Amino acid sequence: DAGVIQSPRHEVTEMGQEVTLRCKPISGHDYLFWYRQTMMRGLELLIYFNNNVPIDDSGMPEDRFSAKMPNASFSTLKIQPSEPRDSAVYFCASSLSATGQPQHFGDGTRLSIL
Amino acid sequence: QKEVEQDPGPLSVPEGAIVSLNCTYSNSAFQYFMWYRQYSRKGPELLMYTYSSGNKEDGRFTAQVDKSSKYISLFIRDSQPSDSATYLCAMTRLGGGADGLTFGKGTHLIIQP
Numbered sequence: 725d726a727g728v729i730q731s732p733r734h735e736v737t738e739m740g741q742e743v744t745l746r747c748k749p750i751s752g753h754d755y756l757f758w759y760r761q762t763m764m765r766g767l768e769l770l771i772y773f774n775n776n777v778p779i780d781d782s783g784m785p786e787d788r789f790s791a792k793m794p795n796a797s798f799s800t801l802k803i804q805p806s807e808p809r810d811s812a813v814y815f816c817a818s819s820l821s822a823t824g825q826p827q828h829f830g831d832g833t834r835l836s837i838l
Numbered sequence: 839q840k841e842v843e844q845d846p847g848p849l850s851v852p853e854g855a856i857v858s859l860n861c862t863y864s865n866s867a868f869q870y871f872m873w874y875r876q877y878s879r880k881g882p883e884l885l886m887y888t889y890s891s892g893n894k895e896d897g898r899f900t901a902q903v904d905k906s907s908k909y910i911s912l913f914i915r916d917s918q919p920s921d922s923a924t925y926l927c928a929m930t931r932l933g934g935g936a937d938g939l940t941f942g943k944g945t946h947l948i949i950q951p
Contacts, residue, residue: 728881767944834879
């Protein structure tokens, strides 16, 4: 079975540019999560969706960050305008809501803002 | 104080040793506890998933939860070089995948051949 698929795997761009990260969750999963990983802060939850509806976006750092889930098989995380402190690895994860079901992670997008 | 504290290591042990990894937490609302393994440039993969206090064993891995002390552990027996990775503890209030995970910062483990 295909796991969570993220694209691009690597992104290098200049400060001020718009960045769009993409995620395809595992088919049939009804929850989707976006996390950010840095050396200083570790893995932190940014936002999550249930059945394509945002449930909790309290982890989104600033208004420069936005996330959408237009359908059950696709989500985007957008940063506009980007800043060097946004450099991190961004992970997408998906899960089933049934008790005992784990979150499955993609391999992340490594983002560098110059 | 962070909600979840985890010694970042690195922790270096010889092959075949028993490894003990630990996390402490402050939020008594956490009910579900997980250990993830993360290889370099990969996403975290689930190793163990436990609910409430007690022990859970899966092959060479044993997870322990002590909710009264707010302390969780992962033991790895007969450690192998392939176990070298970063180990992340994670926890959540709600069961299943219906809640975001709160992670420790991870312990970098090195198993020396």
